[in-house]
Amino acid sequence: MAALLCSLQDHRDDVNCLALSDRFLASCSGDKTVRVYSCEDFRELRFSPLRAHAYGVHCCCLSSCGRYLASCSTDARTILWSTGTGAAVAALEHPARAPVRVCAFSPDARSLLSGACDGTVAVWDVTSKTLQRCAKVSEGSVLACSFSPCGQMFVTGSSQGELHLWTLRMKTLHTQREAHDLGVNCCHFCPQMSIDGQAVKFRLASGGQDNRLRIWIISQHATAGYEMSLLYTLSAQSAPVLCCAFSFDGQLLVSGSVDKTVTVYDANQGELLHTLTQHDRYVTACAFSPCMLMFASGSMDKTVNIWRIGDGNAGASEPLKMSVQGRKSLGYSRTLVSDWSEEDVSEWLCDEGLEALVDAFRAHNIDGAELISLNTETLTTEFNIESVGLRGRVLRKIKDLRSSLMDSDVPDEFLCPITRELMKDPVIAADGFSYEREAMESWINTPNRSSPMTNLPLQTTLLTPNRGLKTAIQRWRSSH
Template structure:
C-alpha cells in the first residue's frame, strides 16, 4: 500500500519536524539546520542547509502561498526564510525570549503562530513581520499548535495535557482539560470542514505522552457556541505519539481502524507530513533520516479512503524497552549485535559492561582497556555511544547536567553568581543580548514553566 520512494540522510542529529508542500520538502534537526528539497526529485536545493539558529531547531512549516518557510528554535527565535533564495527574511524574537517549540502558518499565510516553553503564544503578521499579540495560554510549555481550515481560530496543546481553542484575537473558545495524560505533543486540524444544519464542524487529531492518538469533533453553532467532543481514541502506538497529520483530502486519518504499520526507521519516528496535493508523505526520525513514501499510485481515487498509518521504530527489541542506564550486561550484548559490533561482545562481557558503564566509555578506555587499536572501529563505537547519550536527553540524564537555558547536556559548564550551572556559550550569548532581563529572572520563569 505504501512504497518507499527514497531516504534522505543529510542531517547529523535527530530530525525534529517536517513540512511538505507541492514544491518543497523542509526538514529541521537538533543539528541547528533546516534543509530544503525539491519535490520533483528530492534533491537538496543549492542554498540548503539554512544556518542561522544558535541551537537545535524544533519545528518548521511552509506557507500556503509558497513564498515562506518558518523555523523555530531554543534560541527564542522564529526565522522566516525565502523559499526562492534561502535568505533569512526576518528573525522574530519571542517577546519573553523563551525557547520556541512550535510554529504554524495560517491557511491564508497572513499570520504565523509561535508557541514557547513559558506557556505563551505569539501571533505575528507575516506581511509586516511584526508582533500582533502575545498572551499566556498555558501553565506548561506550548508544544503543539494548528490553525483551523477557515483560519479564524487556532488550537494549542501543552505539556500540562490541555488543548485550548482560541480566536485570532486570542479569545478563549474552549478548553479541553486532561486531553492527554502527561502532556500533548502534537495536534492537527483536518483540512476539510463540514456544515450540519446551523453548525460548522471540524475534525482535530491530537497525540500525547499517554501513547494515545485522539480524534475530536469541534462544533461551532451560532447560538450554542463552541463544543468539543471525543470521536475516537486510537491506541496502536506503544510509545508517546510525537506527530500526527491528516492527508490533504482529510481521509487518511479518519476511521478508527489500523491498516498499516511502517517500521523502516531504526529509531523513534518524530515527524510526519502529507503532501497537500497527492497521496505522498514524509517521515522523520531520531535515526537522522527522512523517508519519502507514495501511497498506492499517488492518486486519491486509487486509495482506500479509510486508511490510518502508524509509524514506529525498531523498538520491539528487548533492551530498547528500558532506559540505557538500566541495561543489563545481556542488554548491552544484544545492542552490540544489533549495531553490527558482534566482534566486541566477548570483550564487553569480560569487563562486565552494563548500560551505565557503556555510556561512560571514552576513547582512552576503548584503547587501553579494550585494546581496540582500529581507529575506524573505535570511532564507530564512540558514535554509537554518542547516539545513546543523545537519546537520554529527555529520559534519564540528571537534571543538573542540563543547561537551564538550552535544556541540552552541558559541554562546558560554568557556575554563575546565582549558584546555578550553565553552558558557557549559552550564558555568554544571553549576557551579550541587548535589552535582556536578568538571568535569575529567566531561570525563575523557566522553573515555573517546568
C-alpha cells in the same frame, strides 16, 4: 500499501519537524539547520542548509502562498525565510525571550503563530513582520498548535495536557481539560470541514504522552458557540505519540511515536491501515503532501523517509523512486569522508550538482582527505575556478563535510542536549541530565522552568558541576 520512496540522510542530529508543500520539503534538526528539498526529485536546493539559529531548531512550516518558510528554536526566535533565495527575511524574537517550540502559518499565510516554553503564544503579521499580540495560554510549555482550515481560529496543546481553542484575537472559545494525560505533544486540524444542519464541524487530531492518538470533533454552532467531543481514541502505538498529520483530503491520518513506528489510519473509520518500522529511533515528525497521497516521516535516527500511499497509480511514482534512491545508494554515503577514494569524490560532486568540476578534481587526484583540506586560494589558483558563486558553493559543501566528520567522532554524551555542542563546563540539573552551564542557566531563566529533555517541571534550579564528565571531555579533547 505504503511504499518507501527514498531516505534522506543529510542532518547530523535528530530530525525535529517536517513540512511539505506542493514544491518543497523542509526539515529541521537539533544540528541548528533547516534543509530544503525539491519535491520533484528530493534533491537539496542550492541554498540549503539554512543556518541562522544559535540552538537546535524545533519546528518548521511552509506558507500556502509558497513564498515563506518559518522555523523556530531554543534561541527564542522564529525566522522567516524566502523559499526562492533561502535568505532570512525576518527574525521574530519571542516576548520574554522564551524558547520557541512550535510555529504555524494561517491558511491564507497572513498570520504566523509561535508557541513557547513559558506558556505564551505570539501572533505575527507576516506582511509587516510585526507582533500583533501575545498572551499566556498555558501554565506549561506550548508544544503544539494548528490553524483551522477556515483560518479564523487555532488550537494550542501544552505539556499540562489540555487543548485550547482560540480566535486570532486570543479570545478563548473552548478548553478541553485532560485531553491527554501527562501532556499534549502534537495536534493537527483536518483540511476538510463539513456543515451539519446549523453547525460547522471540524476534525482535530492530537497525540500525547499517554501513548494515545485522538480524533476530536469541534462543532461551531450559530447560537450555542463551540463544543468539542471525542470521536476516536487510537492506541496502536505503545509509547508517547510525538507527531500527527491529516492527508490533504482528510481520509488518512499518520502519526509517529517513541516506539519508533509510523502508523497510518483510516481517519473516517478510526482503523489502522499500516504500521511502518523503518526508523531506528523515535519518530518525531510527519507531514502529508497538500496535493497527493505522499508523506514524510522524520526521526531521531537523523533520517527523513518519503512514503507513497498506494492508490492504483504506483507506476507513476517509480521514476521518482529510482532517481532519488539512486542518489542515496552511492558507496561514498556509507564511508567516512577521510576514507573516500577519488571515485567517491567524483560521485559526490555529481550528486551535489557540481559535475563541471569532476575532470579538474580527477586531474589533481583529489580523494576524501584532500577534499576536506581545500580552501579558497587552492580552488582559485590551482583549479582555476573564477566564479565567486561556484567557489562559495563548493566551500560550503566542504564545510558541511568537515562538520560531519568532526561530529561523527564526538561521543553523544559529551554534547549539550540544548546546544548540541561539546560541553566545556557540564552541570547536572534537577532532571538528572547534564548540560553546558551557560545554556542551562539561560534555559531556566524563564518563567516556565521545565526540563529541556522531559518537559516536566524542575523541582529546583540548582546546578551541580559534573566534574567527572568534564574530566572525560578534557581527556577526549587532548587525544583528538
